[in-house]
Amino acid sequence: MEKKIYLDNAATTKTRPAVVEAMLPFFTESFGNPSSVYELATQNKKAVDDARNTIANALKAEPFEIYFTAGGTESDNWAIKATAEAYGDKGNHIITSKIEHHAVLHTCEYLESKGFEVTYVDVDENGIIKLDELKKAIRPTTILISVMFANNEIGTVQPIKEIGQLAKENKILFHTDAVQAFGQLDMDVNDLNIDMLSASGHKLNGPKGIGFLYIRKGLKLKAFVHGGGQERHRRAGTENVPGIVGFGKAVEIAIETLKERQEKEIALRDRLINRVLSEIPYVRLNGHRTSRLPNNVNFSFQFIEGESLLIMLDMQNICASSGSACTSGSLDPSHVLLAIGLPHEIAHGSLRLTLCEDNTEEELDYVVEKIKEIVEKLRSMSPLYEDFIKISHIKEGI
Amino acid sequence: MEKKIYLDNAATTKTRPAVVEAMLPFFTESFGNPSSVYELATQNKKAVDDARNTIANALKAEPFEIYFTAGGTESDNWAIKATAEAYGDKGNHIITSKIEHHAVLHTCEYLESKGFEVTYVDVDENGIIKLDELKKAIRPTTILISVMFANNEIGTVQPIKEIGQLAKENKILFHTDAVQAFGQLDMDVNDLNIDMLSASGHKLNGPKGIGFLYIRKGLKLKAFVHGGGQERHRRAGTENVPGIVGFGKAVEIAIETLKERQEKEIALRDRLINRVLSEIPYVRLNGHRTSRLPNNVNFSFQFIEGESLLIMLDMQNICASSGSACTSGSLDPSHVLLAIGLPHEIAHGSLRLTLCEDNTEEELDYVVEKIKEIVEKLRSMSPLYEDFIKISHIKEGI
Amino acid sequence: MYTEKVMDHFSNPRNVGEIENASGVGTVGNAKCGDIMRIYLDIDDNGIINDVKFKTFGCGAAVATSSMATELVKGKGIKEALQVTNKAVMDALDGLPPVKVHCSLLAEEAIHAALWDYATKNNIVIEGLEKPKTDISEEEVEEVY
Numbered sequence A, B: 001m002e003k004k005i006y007l008d009n010a011a012t013t014k015t016r017p018a019v020v021e022a023m024l025p026f027f028t029e030s031f032g033n034p035s036s037v038y039e040l041a042t043q044n045k046k047a048v049d050d051a052r053n054t055i056a057n058a059l060k061a062e063p064f065e066i067y068f069t070a071g072g073t074e075s076d077n078w079a080i081k082a083t084a085e086a087y088g089d090k091g092n093h094i095i096t097s098k099i100e101h102h103a104v105l106h107t108c109e110y111l112e113s114k115g116f117e118v119t120y121v122d123v124d125e126n127g128i129i130k131l132d133e134l135k136k137a138i139r140p141t142t143i144l145i146s147v148m149f150a151n152n153e154i155g156t157v158q159p160i161k162e163i164g165q166l167a168k169e170n171k172i173l174f175h176t177d178a179v180q181a182f183g184q185l186d187m188d189v190n191d192l193n194i195d196m197l198s199a200s201g202h203k204l205n206g207p208k209g210i211g212f213l214y215i216r217k218g219l220k221l222k223a224f225v226h227g228g229g230q231e232r233h234r235r236a237g238t239e240n241v242p243g244i245v246g247f248g249k250a251v252e253i254a255i256e257t258l259k260e261r262q263e264k265e266i267a268l269r270d271r272l273i274n275r276v277l278s279e280i281p282y283v284r285l286n287g288h289r290t291s292r293l294p295n296n297v298n299f300s301f302q303f304i305e306g307e308s309l310l311i312m313l314d315m316q317n318i319c320a321s322s323g324s325a326c327t328s329g330s331l332d333p334s335h336v337l338l339a340i341g342l343p344h345e346i347a348h349g350s351l352r353l354t355l356c357e358d359n360t361e362e363e364l365d366y367v368v369e370k371i372k373e374i375v376e377k378l379r380s381m382s383p384l385y386e387d388f389i390k391i392s393h394i395k396e397g398i
Numbered sequence C: 001m002y003t004e005k006v007m008d009h010f011s012n013p014r015n016v017g018e019i020e021n022a023s024g025v026g027t028v029g030n031a032k033c034g035d036i037m038r039i040y041l042d043i044d045d046n047g048i049i050n051d052v053k054f055k056t057f058g059c060g061a062a063v064a065t066s067s068m069a070t071e072l073v074k075g076k077g078i079k080e081a082l083q084v085t086n087k088a089v090m091d092a093l094d095g096l097p098p099v100k101v102h103c104s105l106l107a108e109e110a111i112h113a114a115l116w117d118y119a120t121k122n123n124i125v126i127e128g129l130e131k132p133k134t135d136i137s138e139e140e141v142e143e144v145y
């Protein structure tokens, strides 16, 4: 295929043309600083308010509970650090899961260096958090539970409602990193008892460098970034108006098209999963079979190594990933794959394919063919495979 | 005039069409996550590197000393908080000035709440920091001096080289908030002994929501935003590629055109200052007469109030500001104007006009006429002016 | 930021000026923002406010509320004038932004101060009128979201 087949929508997405269209006037025409008095600025203020309303509606939240940030990472940092700061007198214990994004894990580790205690709860072999362990981890000093809505590598969707319920019953704040789930799954912060929720624009066909943190009203969270009085004195810095407007537009479209995208992507996803599992030997689907993001597929191919696989796919114009993009460049196997119990060498051979609504069956059929060829080729060069085959032959008495 | 005359370039600037042009491909074509392995992403990585090089050159720094952030506010927060964290064992004292932006002041106040000690050095009536006071403020426990390059309200440019020298002699780190100065003034971080420098894209006709912090190599500053390994593990979060590319383009143009813009703007600025000072009574120029930003003009008109002045200017299609935009909405008179010694009621009647290269003499002549009319009208309704006139009459024995 | 009515009263303020030998003059300042308002009342023998003028050093909301307040008291009796509260002025202007609510207190207080001046000069007691504060530092007006 001449055209690139982009199957890395969990890393980042293409900004929708309609989103870019919506942003453009705010660069060169209505470019004022929304904090200013004059009319040129009040137009911008209105555009920012509109985006805030759209997002609030998508979560069934109030507009003043939405605070714009520079992205999912900042939102995660803010939620966790500010909770530690505001509620540190109540306790110094935080619960999270072993498969969180680094934005959550590294923030928790930072807090550990400041004297906080963090419990990293296990997940089962499908990546679902162990609720009984979570329950047992709760202490009188627990101030925060932070569990992601859906995982960025294996796509597993967590039992958020149960976790929210547990947090509520124990009067513990509940933060969820919904960076992968927002725009793909329905969510209602009240129904789910979510106190804080992080999201990022570029994961749902919006722009990069913009995100938000939902903070339930009444929480005494302070600012993480100090300065001017923007975002109701809770997040300083001149508002990224084009980014906010683009994010608003992306959410508007994502919500409108949610159902049909889900249906389309689930059909494509399941077809892809079924073909690969039935046509390629020694392969494992990572993540839960059904409680998973509509667009996520993650396989481990035994005996081969992920980077080689990715480069060969790239040579066939297929963009994919072998873990989260933010940590590729790292040589360690994914902490998520290890947490679901994969041995190192199998974790190394993992492939993440994350779809979007524009993908077609034809494209995915091409992808399956190419994966087959490449896996075969890599296995034929793999000493692990050679050993395995020899052992099988011995076992089979040949 | 039908057309808006935008004189609030210190609040934010119009994004240059060439900058938007440069950004566009990175939304919908080359939209990959630069951390990924495939080619689509490596194009982006290159674009980010190019922008980093352009910016490093502008400062005579090395590319790996430039770290992209979400804006000037984040850069200021990072520089100051991370210095406090990294060097807190050496000492707990920070020196800054009374006229810093809130991004610096509120960050320092936050650190005070954590046990740090901060000295806020005075400025003279022109807004220039008192170097002798600064020198006297130095203690064995001083770990950081943070003084802005140029002030956002009154435009005064500080004696950065002397401050850098002082910091160096005393082995204290020196951070400068160059958000207003970068792109308007030449700067060389080595010559000026600057260890950290903050800047923001939208102040120099680049996009909003992007900035950088220059960190001299060898400083042991840690991350402020924790998560993925971006920006050499010092600033997590998926890179805002279009923002970075746009910022790079804006810096490229700003550096190319620096000299001619300076000349043009200084001529316009001085003409505006001279006309207003000579044609309107009871007015004061705030900030230093010559050591000031090429595009900044700031007046105090006695007996009138700033917001009313702004709204009336807006009705004449003139966009201006009466302090920094980030704090309008606040009722307190500007801390900068109070620091240069203005009484409250005079600080209230201040007007900031910040030009750009596109402004014309004709526009500014129109602006002067409108200011005259409006000041007269507002004075005629001012009880302060009434009292003043009565007292003058009494004094003059009428 | 402001409603059309506020903008109208701001750009064409009614009753700006002074009244020579006014029956009552009141000047109040707002400690919160440093703004100042002065109201002149011309009150006839029947206690009717025949004329009213104002001068204001303040923001857009301060100018507009001064203008609206003078309109609301003009031609009224003293008792009715006392009913012109800051809330009535705000309502008449279709509302003010939350941070600007305090500005409307200036107008109410300035009218009260002018009435107090009138009462003192004429040695009368106006029921329900208390000695005005010259500096208004009202409790934080709750921000409404």
Ligand SMILES: Cc1ncc(COP(=O)(O)O)c(C=O)c1O
Binding pocket: A010, A070, A071, A072, A073, A074, A076, A101, A103, A148, A150, A151, A152, A177, A178, A179, A180, A200, A201, A202, A211, A326, B236, B237, B238, B239
């Ligand atoms: C689950 C999750 N959390 C957080 C992030 C961080 O978001 P961003 O890179 O937009 O800051 C990502 C993506 O990188 C993610 O997938």
Ligand SMILES: Cc1ncc(COP(=O)(O)O)c(C=O)c1O
Binding pocket: A236, A237, A238, A239, B010, B070, B071, B072, B073, B074, B076, B101, B103, B148, B150, B151, B152, B177, B179, B180, B200, B201, B202, B211, B326
């Ligand atoms: C001197 C100065 N520092 C910091 C900032 C903050 O920059 P930003 O709003 O881009 O975060 C500004 C402008 O708002 C400024 O003028």
Ligand code: FES
Binding pocket: A331
């Ligand atoms: S041999 Fe290259 S990463 Fe292991």
Ligand code: FES
Binding pocket: B331, C030, C033, C034, C035, C058, C059, C060, C061, C062, C100, C102, C103, C106
């Ligand atoms: S801000 Fe002072 S009266 Fe409105």
